[in-house]
Amino acid sequence: MMKMKHLILAGCMLAGVSAQAQNEPYVKETDPLVLEKLEAWQDWKFGLMMHWGTYSQWGIVESWSLCPEDEGWTQRQPAGIPYYEYVKKYEALPNTFNPVNFDPAKWATAAKKAGMKYMVFTTKHHDGFNMFDTKQSDYKITAPNVPFSKDPRADVTKEVFNAFRKEGIHIGAYFSKPDWHVDSYWWDYFPPKDRNPSYELAKYPERWNSFRKFTFNQIQELMTGYGKVDILWLDGGWVRPLNMHTKESLSWNKTPAQDQDIDMPGITAMARKNQPGLIVVDRSVHGPFENYRTPEQTIPDKPLDYPWETCMTMGGSWSYVPNDQYKPTNTIIHNLVDIVAKGGNYLLNIGPGPDGTWHDEAYRKLDSIGSWMQVNGDAIYGTRSVAPYKDGKVCFTQKRDGSIYAIYLLDAGEQLPATVRFTGIQPKKGAKVRLLGYKGKLSWKAQDGTVEIKIPAAVQKAGLRYAAAIKLQ
Known part of the structure; x- marks a missing residue:
């Protein structure tokens, strides 16, 4: 199991919003349907995030142990295991993934009782394992080698979205732009050096074009086969056009920055054609496709003059960890009040375990939050910041x-x-x-x-x- 400090730090590298990034110009959306949805989203205030994947079986940080960067949040367990030996074991995790106690209706009921109005679920994280029935890859939960593929609920993304939608909770699809499994991103002809593509994009443009098409097709599947979606929440902010890099994003590159343009205009147009009014969150890529910003594990010191959301873990880790230590209910509610008073939304993360269940403590926290919200929700929902906040x-x-x-x-x-x-x-x-x-x-x-x-x-x-x-x- 990863040390807790490593698990906490890992979240900081999901391309969140730093103090420096808060000062970058915000590009206001022009689509009237999106503006209407953004206004409604700012009324919702409180949401649920879930990081879940094959990594949950080991109780380790999501995806990052595959990254060949020597950082606290990328350490492999056991210490000293050779890199390719570790990758082989990690990529064999689907062979034992069987969350037989998966019950999304129970999650949705608990979230609704807590007063959560929207959710964001990890359809695919950086490791490239798909938690939905994509036709673009066999590295997915519905593949024949995955024990849970025999279960009628195997397309867990569809099951989760349907269960939460049934409770009136708005749907957000987390999707990782980088994919460390597909050969058009980490080409096995060259060893990966960091989180970025393992090859020179300008030298092998046809391979990058293949990745662009792959990404477009996967997002199209999510936008057409999974019912109404309100938010497309894109992670992996180092995947961006070269001319859109900032000093901060350049610091995420061990190798020279490349033009990782995946055609966000085309992806967004397609997504909104299928999901009118869709909120698109191209995290940390400050431009027209970052409809709101997402400070991570932190709360800004003062109100911001654009839509924003603090994403934060309920425990110490984004993904499941045995015996994780959860924040006191007092801390969670104080965070919610502080965030809302500053004009933001609070996206609180819970990591499901390998059997498809949450820690009992997560349910207890949500019950306590819900009891408070039943009395005080009017002071939270549909509000805006007011000086002096x-x-x-x-x-x-x-x-x-x-x-x-x-x-x-x-x-x-x-x-x-x-x-x-x-x-x-x-x-x-x-x-x-x-x-x-x-x-x-x-x-x-x-x-x-x-x-x-x-x-x-x-x-x-x-x-x-x-x-x-x-x-x-």
């Missing part, structure tokens, strides 16, 4: 009708204080102030720019947990 332990959100919520972040074991104070937001004289989940009115006053809201003793003793939302009408 936060004052001390109080975060602010705003509805379209002008209503503002002041959300007090409770420390673990803390009782809601007798007086909640904040500055920067001041209700109009005579405004109604109420605590979500409490039917009575709250008294308040404003003095010298500070708002003071009195909390009844009975409410203080009610055992409120995580955070308390106060509506200022």
